[in-house]
Amino acid sequence: MATRKTTSRRTAKTAAVPKCSTCGGTGETSETVRVGARKGRETDSRQSALCGSCFGTGTA
Numbered sequence: 001m002a003t004r005k006t007t008s009r010r011t012a013k014t015a016a017v018p019k020c021s022t023c024g025g026t027g028e029t030s031e032t033v034r035v036g037a038r039k040g041r042e043t044d045s046r047q048s049a050l051c052g053s054c055f056g057t058g059t060a
């Protein structure tokens with residue numbers, strides 16, 4: 001066997017990863033818990049939910 005070409009060797013370049021604009025790259029969105037169907041009053045409690053745009057990956 002001849003020596004293989006190793007041109008496809010990847011150097012770690014992580015700058016090209018686009019961040020998700022919805023969660024900012026965290027993969028989670030913290031949304032304020034609202035109470036009441038009409039008033040929609042915000043409570044102090046916040047729940048962190050999985051980002052629906054990137055599904056928790058944090059990348060767009």
Ligand SMILES: [Zn+2]
Nearest residue numbers: 020023051054
């Ligand atoms: Zn996201």
